[in-house]
Amino acid sequence: MTETRIPETEARLPASPREHLTSPVTRSVLRIQHRMLTAARELLGARGFIELLPPVIGPVTDPGARGAKQVDVDYYGHRYKLMTSAILYKQAALTSFDKIFFIAPNIRLEPLETASTSRHLAEFHQIDIEIADASRDDAMAIAEDLVRHVVQQVVAELPHEFEALGRDTSGFAELIGTPFGRRTHADAVADLRATGHDQNPDAELDWVGEAKLSAKASRPFFVTDYPKGSRGFYDREDKDRPGMLRNFDLIAAEGYGELCSGSEREQDYATIISRMRETAENPAKYAWYLQMLKDGVPPSAGFGLGLERFTRYVAGLDSVWQASAFPKVPGIASP
Amino acid sequence: MPLPVRSRPKERILYAEGFPEAAIRRRARAGAADAFPSPDDYGQVLFGADPDCPAAADDLLDRLRLVPPVFVPQRLAQLVELAREPMYRDVRLETTIGGFRSALPLYVSAFGSTEAASVALGLAAGRQAGRLGIPMVIGENVMPVNSYGRLEADAERSLLGRIRAYQAEALDGYGGIVVQQSTEDADAEVWNLVYSDPNVLPLLESGRLAFELKVGQGAKPGLGGMTLVGAEAAERLADAYLLDPVLGGDRVLRSSSPGTFTEEILRQQIRLMRNNYPRAKVWVKLPPARDVSTAAQVAWAAGADAVSVDGAEAGTGWAPRAFLRHVGLPLGECLLRIGHDRAPSDPSCLLASGRMWEGARVAKCLALGANAAGLGRAALLAVDTDPDHGLVNLVECLALELQFLVSALGKYHVQALDPEDLWSPTPASSWATGIGSGPA
Numbered sequence: 148m149t150e151t152r153i154p155e156t157e158a159r160l161p162a163s164p165r166e167h168l169t170s171p172v173t174r175s176v177l178r179i180q181h182r183m184l185t186a187a188r189e190l191l192g193a194r195g196f197i198e199l200l201p202p203v204i205g206p207v208t209d210p211g212a213r214g215a216k217q218v219d220v221d222y223y224g225h226r227y228k229l230m231t232s233a234i235l236y237k238q239a240a241l242t243s244f245d246k247i248f249f250i251a252p253n254i255r256l257e258p259l260e261t262a263s264t265s266r267h268l269a270e271f272h273q274i275d276i277e278i279a280d281a282s283r284d285d286a287m288a289i290a291e292d293l294v295r296h297v298v299q300q301v302v303a304e305l306p307h308e309f310e311a312l313g314r315d316t317s318g319f320a321e322l323i324g325t326p327f328g329r330r331t332h333a334d335a336v337a338d339l340r341a342t343g344h345d346q347n348p349d350a351e352l353d354w355v356g357e358a359k360l361s362a363k364a365s366r367p368f369f370v371t372d373y374p375k376g377s378r379g380f381y382d383r384e385d386k387d388r389p390g391m392l393r394n395f396d397l398i399a400a401e402g403y404g405e406l407c408s409g410s411e412r413e414q415d416y417a418t419i420i421s422r423m424r425e426t427a428e429n430p431a432k433y434a435w436y437l438q439m440l441k442d443g444v445p446p447s448a449g450f451g452l453g454l455e456r457f458t459r460y461v462a463g464l465d466s467v468w469q470a471s472a473f474p475k476v477p478g479i480a481s482p
Numbered sequence: 483m484p485l486p487v488r489s490r491p492k493e494r495i496l497y498a499e500g501f502p503e504a505a506i507r508r509r510a511r512a513g514a515a516d517a518f519p520s521p522d523d524y525g526q527v528l529f530g531a532d533p534d535c536p537a538a539a540d541d542l543l544d545r546l547r548l549v550p551p552v553f554v555p556q557r558l559a560q561l562v563e564l565a566r567e568p569m570y571r572d573v574r575l576e577t578t579i580g581g582f583r584s585a586l587p588l589y590v591s592a593f594g595s596t597e598a599a600s601v602a603l604g605l606a607a608g609r610q611a612g613r614l615g616i617p618m619v620i621g622e623n624v625m626p627v628n629s630y631g632r633l634e635a636d637a638e639r640s641l642l643g644r645i646r647a648y649q650a651e652a653l654d655g656y657g658g659i660v661v662q663q664s665t666e667d668a669d670a671e672v673w674n675l676v677y678s679d680p681n682v683l684p685l686l687e688s689g690r691l692a693f694e695l696k697v698g699q700g701a702k703p704g705l706g707g708m709t710l711v712g713a714e715a716a717e718r719l720a721d722a723y724l725l726d727p728v729l730g731g732d733r734v735l736r737s738s739s740p741g742t743f744t745e746e747i748l749r750q751q752i753r754l755m756r757n758n759y760p761r762a763k764v765w766v767k768l769p770p771a772r773d774v775s776t777a778a779q780v781a782w783a784a785g786a787d788a789v790s791v792d793g794a795e796a797g798t799g800w801a802p803r804a805f806l807r808h809v810g811l812p813l814g815e816c817l818l819r820i821g822h823d824r825a826p827s828d829p830s831c832l833l834a835s836g837r838m839w840e841g842a843r844v845a846k847c848l849a850l851g852a853n854a855a856g857l858g859r860a861a862l863l864a865v866d867t868d869p870d871h872g873l874v875n876l877v878e879c880l881a882l883e884l885q886f887l888v889s890a891l892g893k894y895h896v897q898a899l900d901p902e903d904l905w906s907p908t909p910a911s912s913w914a915t916g917i918g919s920g921p922a
Contacts, residue, residue, distance in 0.1 A: 213757065213758050214673075214678070214758035214759050215674060215678065216671055216674040216677075216678045217671060217674070225721075226669070226721070256674075256678050257678060258677050258759075258761075259678060259683060260686075260761065347757070347760070349753045349756065349784075350753070350756055351757055353760060374753070375750055375753070376750045376752075376753025376754050376757055377753070377754070377757045421744075421746075421747070424741075424742050424743070424744075424747045424751075425746060425747050425754070426751070426754055427663075427668055427695070427751045427754060427755075428668055429668045429669055429722075431722075432669055478678075478680055
């Protein structure tokens with residue numbers, strides 16, 4: 148084993164799993180999270196979604212994870228991966244049902260600079276949704292309804308837990324009562340640059356920039372139209388505006404940052420091959436997925452909503468690890 | 483009925499004067515294996531362009547001469563600054579290479595995993611490059627072939643072993659590590675692994691980590707990396723590479739793909755690197771291709787911190803004979819083409835490699851617009867000669883030559899060299915760059 152050095156992080160990690168699991172804060176948070184999941188399933192079930200159990204390993208996984216290393220698994224001599232996200236399987240699953248969702252565990256060995264963002268875990272869960280024959284607007288509408296419904300339910304049903312956490316839920320009135328805002332990536336970049344923040348216009352909003360925009364907001368808002376080169380090959384390029392993707396992020400208010408990423412999906416075989424090369428991927432390893440596309444998958448849109456981040460926002464937590472019973476902060480060896 | 487007895491092949495009855503008879507007869511015996519140099523040389527011979535071939539013998543960079551002027555305004559400026567006549571040791575060699583501060587306009591270019599560039603030589607080169615304060619590129623394949631080294635017992639052989647060797651002796655504040663990745667390496671996520679590794683944090687925090695996108699290479703432009711591997715290694719690599727038994731015996735030719743690039747693919751790959759690795763620099767390695775200048779422009783426009791061009795005379799690795807003799811632009815021509823399309827004061831960083839080992843060739847490349855030159859085979863030979871000091875010695879001599887040459891040209895910083903310092907005996911190559919030409 149080599150020596151591992153970890154950067155100073157502001158997060159005050161629990162000394163032991165027992166300390167964390169028996170803490171009243173953790174108990175309140177996990178009760179809220181439990182109810183959030185129930186509420187999410189209620190809404191999605193009522194809207195005709197089928198919950199599928201997600202795959203955990205596969206020959207390939209989502210490469211669009213911003214510098215995070217995938218975990219290799221020796222699968223009978225084949226190099227398999229733990230899911231960084233189940234996006235490829237979501238597209239495939241639409242050959243079975245038109246509306247599906249997973250509550251999916253994901254593993255990403257994130258770059259160490261994320262250890263101090265307060266919103267990265269190496270192991271986390273997504274409420275992962277895919278809708279056949281849907282547009283970006285359809286997916287954004289579901290994301291908005293889902294967030295609103297979940298917040299409404301937990302705020303109404305668990306006032307004592309919020310009280311115990313010291314979370315003032317009156318701040319959610321705007322989230323519940325007013326449609327979420329929308330802005331383009333280009334607009335967000337211009338805003339950041341105007342305040343002296345050196346945001347790369349060709350890239351994702353960086354962690355600091357995203358937190359700045361989030362801190363200015365009083366309810367969640369969407370950022371749309373990210374540039375190609377900032378996302379995975381499966382986000383569809385806008386055919387009327389080359390270089391622009393038909394995608395979105397949902398950013399929480401109060402500085403809690405990104406909750407959710409989604410898009411209309413590319414499902415054309417030849418386009419996907421070119422996009423794989425643009426994202427430096429080797430198409431050879433995606434054989435099963437490419438065959439699936441060749442044989443046809445429905446056009447779709449969908450998103451993944453980070454459950455622990457969503458919980459952190461709802462419960463008003465300092466760090467996202469507080470929203471996990473068994474947290475894995477990037478770079479820190481923990482149970 | 484008995485078959486008729488076949489007569490023996492009647493070799494050496496025909497003669498073909500003025501025709502490469504011996505080569506044809508060799509090929510008639512060996513078949514497809516003759517497309518390559520003898521596999522017996524693999525592991526001992528550093529390949530690269532065949533020095534006997536006509537193109538190498540007539541190398542543009544060799545033909546160019548560095549020509550000092552009588553009138554030296556920059557020397558006057560230096561005289562004013564120093565209040566004494568400047569001497570060659572006053573020439574400043576420190577420069578910036580692809581976002582790194584470097585003690586010299588030199589870097590160690592990638593050796594790849596070719597057997598000649600063995601683990602011991604790679605480590606020795608790394609240690610000495612660190613000591614010299616110059617950047618070092620770690621080739622593609624080092625990790626897929628030799629592993630990463632975090633959990634394995636043979637960590638020394640690994641990518642991490644090479645990074646450690648460099649870091650252990652690195653001159654404070656100088657140099658940097660550049661980790662290459664090719665199309666097949668993407669499967670092994672070399673960059674993701676390095677970028678998220680706690681061991682590499684000191685390099686990231688001091689801004690001394692770069693990733694190099696390998697678009698191609700000098701010795702065999704249009705082909706991917708090639709190595710000879712034994713049967714056991716071949717089995718392990720079968721998923722990711724083309725394994726070709728063309729050479730016979732127990733050696734297998736392992737080929738990477740050249741990777742598929744369009745302008746858009748190159749542009750987006752660079753943007754994605756900047757998106758995913760904001761704390762690392764981005765280098766792009768180009769082959770000596772006919773559109774090398776366009777590719778360099780695309781790379782710089784997309785935000786590459788450096789573009790390195792490997793001339794056809796470059797390369798340490800295994801390559802087919804036809805490529806060593808006949809394929810790719812010589813480095814000098816690459817530099818002329820890029821210089822022609824580039825604004826005179828373009829601040830983007832251009833790096834050049836191909837048969838670099840002494841000061842004059844490096845000075846000519848700098849005069850043609852390069853910011854630094856890469857040592858490949860020369861670095862390997864140097865550490866093979868003396869694993870503790872060989873590269874340092876070679877570079878000290880090169881640095882002294884550079885100081886002599888630059889001061890003779892009336893300049894006192896390596897970056898002040900430009901085409902006016904060169905003279906070409908053939909005017910054909912002079913129109914684009916302002917190089918002097920005509921009768922001596």
